[in-house]
Amino acid sequence: MPKAQSIADEVRRRIVELKWRQGERIPDEADLAVEFDAARATVNKALQVLADEGLLDRKRRAGTRVAINPVSKATFSIPIVREQVEEAGMAYSHRVVAQRLSPIPAQIAARLGLPEGELLVHLRAVHYADGKPYQLEDRWLNPRAAPGLQQAGFRDLNANEWLVRNAPYLRAEFSFSAENADRRDARLLQTRQGQALLILHRTTWNDLGPITTVRVAFQPGHRFGAGEGRDHAG
Amino acid sequence: MPKAQSIADEVRRRIVELKWRQGERIPDEADLAVEFDAARATVNKALQVLADEGLLDRKRRAGTRVAINPVSKATFSIPIVREQVEEAGMAYSHRVVAQRLSPIPAQIAARLGLPEGELLVHLRAVHYADGKPYQLEDRWLNPRAAPGLQQAGFRDLNANEWLVRNAPYLRAEFSFSAENADRRDARLLQTRQGQALLILHRTTWNDLGPITTVRVAFQPGHRFGAGEGRDHAG
DNA sequence: CTTCAAAATAAGTATAGACATATCTGCTGT
DNA sequence: ACAGCAGATATGTCTATACTTATTTTGAAG
Numbered sequence: 001m002p003k004a005q006s007i008a009d010e011v012r013r014r015i016v017e018l019k020w021r022q023g024e025r026i027p028d029e030a031d032l033a034v035e036f037d038a039a040r041a042t043v044n045k046a047l048q049v050l051a052d053e054g055l056l057d058r059k060r061r062a063g064t065r066v067a068i069n070p071v072s073k074a075t076f077s078i079p080i081v082r083e084q085v086e087e088a089g090m091a092y093s094h095r096v097v098a099q100r101l102s103p104i105p106a107q108i109a110a111r112l113g114l115p116e117g118e119l120l121v122h123l124r125a126v127h128y129a130d131g132k133p134y135q136l137e138d139r140w141l142n143p144r145a146a147p148g149l150q151q152a153g154f155r156d157l158n159a160n161e162w163l164v165r166n167a168p169y170l171r172a173e174f175s176f177s178a179e180n181a182d183r184r185d186a187r188l189l190q191t192r193q194g195q196a197l198l199i200l201h202r203t204t205w206n207d208l209g210p211i212t213t214v215r216v217a218f219q220p221g222h223r224f225g226a227g228e229g230r231d232h233a234g
Numbered sequence: 235m236p237k238a239q240s241i242a243d244e245v246r247r248r249i250v251e252l253k254w255r256q257g258e259r260i261p262d263e264a265d266l267a268v269e270f271d272a273a274r275a276t277v278n279k280a281l282q283v284l285a286d287e288g289l290l291d292r293k294r295r296a297g298t299r300v301a302i303n304p305v306s307k308a309t310f311s312i313p314i315v316r317e318q319v320e321e322a323g324m325a326y327s328h329r330v331v332a333q334r335l336s337p338i339p340a341q342i343a344a345r346l347g348l349p350e351g352e353l354l355v356h357l358r359a360v361h362y363a364d365g366k367p368y369q370l371e372d373r374w375l376n377p378r379a380a381p382g383l384q385q386a387g388f389r390d391l392n393a394n395e396w397l398v399r400n401a402p403y404l405r406a407e408f409s410f411s412a413e414n415a416d417r418r419d420a421r422l423l424q425t426r427q428g429q430a431l432l433i434l435h436r437t438t439w440n441d442l443g444p445i446t447t448v449r450v451a452f453q454p455g456h457r458f459g460a461g462e463g464r465d466h467a468g
Numbered sequence: 469c470t471t472c473a474a475a476a477t478a479a480g481t482a483t484a485g486a487c488a489t490a491t492c493t494g495c496t497g498t
Numbered sequence: 499a500c501a502g503c504a505g506a507t508a509t510g511t512c513t514a515t516a517c518t519t520a521t522t523t524t525g526a527a528g
Contacts, residue, residue: 022399069313070402071312072408076306077305176432180428199412
């Protein structure tokens with residue numbers, strides 16, 4: 001095991017076992033280097049890891065303190081829905097329900113930071129697993145931030161897959177909420193009106209501007225998990 | 235701006251602008267060190283950052299490639315609800331609805347990795363903002379993993395706050411789902427039965443075992459956001 | 469042509485040394 | 499008492515060097 005990592009583990013252990021308490025100052029890098037018989041750079045690396053994890057707060061001259069409230073990093077992948085379904089051993093299919101160039105409403109404009117009424121591609125599609133609705137996408141696409149999108153053809157484009165493979169992004173925003181299924185949601189997901197649905201809003205940007213924003217409505221009962229250090233799907 | 239960071243930014247730019255495409259091999263550390271006039275250690279640090287972000291896949295001898303699978307990291311903190319409410323300029327209050335030592339049902343046992351029937355503290359509480367229900371907690375606490383919990387007294391304990399301040403954890407798991415409010419949810423959140431509720435399940439562990447698992451039901455309409463990512467696509 | 473071992477390679481890790489920079493502490497003079 | 503400056507100090511960053519380790523390539527032996 002790498003030395004830096006074993007130092008990080010030991011420091012983590014001391015924090016979890018309350019040997020070093022929240023808000024308390026811990027020995028400086030030089031002292032720890034002596035204690036662990038390592039170079040200062042190695043101790044520095046270990047402590048930086050813990051600071052990234054949110055366990056330590058570090059400030060020049062002021063030293064290193066145990067963070068007051070720890071932060072958890074969860075990892076989301078933006079999955080290719082087809083692969084996700086197939087990995088679960090089910091047959092994937094996909095249907096584009098609607099698709100046209102359309103002026104964006106105020107709410108979407110605000111989310112994207114574009115002027116209201118700008119023309120973007122509006123796409124509604126359903127992903128199926130073994131013929132049953134799996135998730136429902138309501139998506140706006142900005143061809144200006146994703147050159148090549150026009151050529152990809154919109155007729156039966158699987159936007160999710162095309163974007164994952166062709167449009168790297170610099171920034172993303174996620175939010176979760178819950179909504180009662182309206183008439184359309186219920187019809188497309190083949191469930192009853194009023195059914196509680198987990199809704200994920202996701203927007204991505206690159207240096208040319210917003211790429212896409214999407215509202216994903218999951219199949220009733222779906223659980224979206226995120227555990228520390230693990231890759232998870234959605 | 236630190237050199238390592240500007241190298242990372244430049245590499246990121248080349249990926250986003252498709253100069254280096256997915257799956258493609260990028261120059262090795264030594265070559266990049268020459269190009270950017272830096273030591274190899276500095277280039278290494280920059281590329282490690284990008285690999286952590288999920289943008290690059292690195293393997294000894296095989297070199298560094300642009301990652302195929304997009305991964306986005308979002309950071310959750312476990313908030314102190316009281317502070318969250320007060321920061322929004324509202325008055326916080328809190329009510330413990332039920333609380334007793336109770337054998338855990340199978341579902342909770344499975345989630346915690348403990349034997350069914352083990353005695354844990356079961357707690358139900360409501361957090362209020364300006365007198366209106368803000369969120370509803372249904373929590374199981376393991377005193378064995380959080381010594382001092384007994385002394386903290388369960389009568390009107392704000393478990394959320396006590397835990398954040400006194401029980402650092404090593405691992406956490408989150409999941410989101412949506413549920414229609416049942417009778418009890420509706421009563422405690424002062425909403426109608428059937429209302430779609432965003433549900434967060436959260437479990438934390440330290441080296442002594444599971445600390446707590448909690449089901450949080452948010453006020454109707456609540457949106458749980460997580461921003462900041464940096465990778466691929468859609 | 470196959471198998472397997474040795475060589476080459478690129479990343480992984482650690483080190484000592486140096487300098488930069490933020491910020492805390494204490495001193496100084498008014 | 500107080501403002502402001504000077505030093506001290508802990509972390510931030512970079513470099514050159516060395517050695518380690520996983521993996522691919524090569525090439526020799528069967």
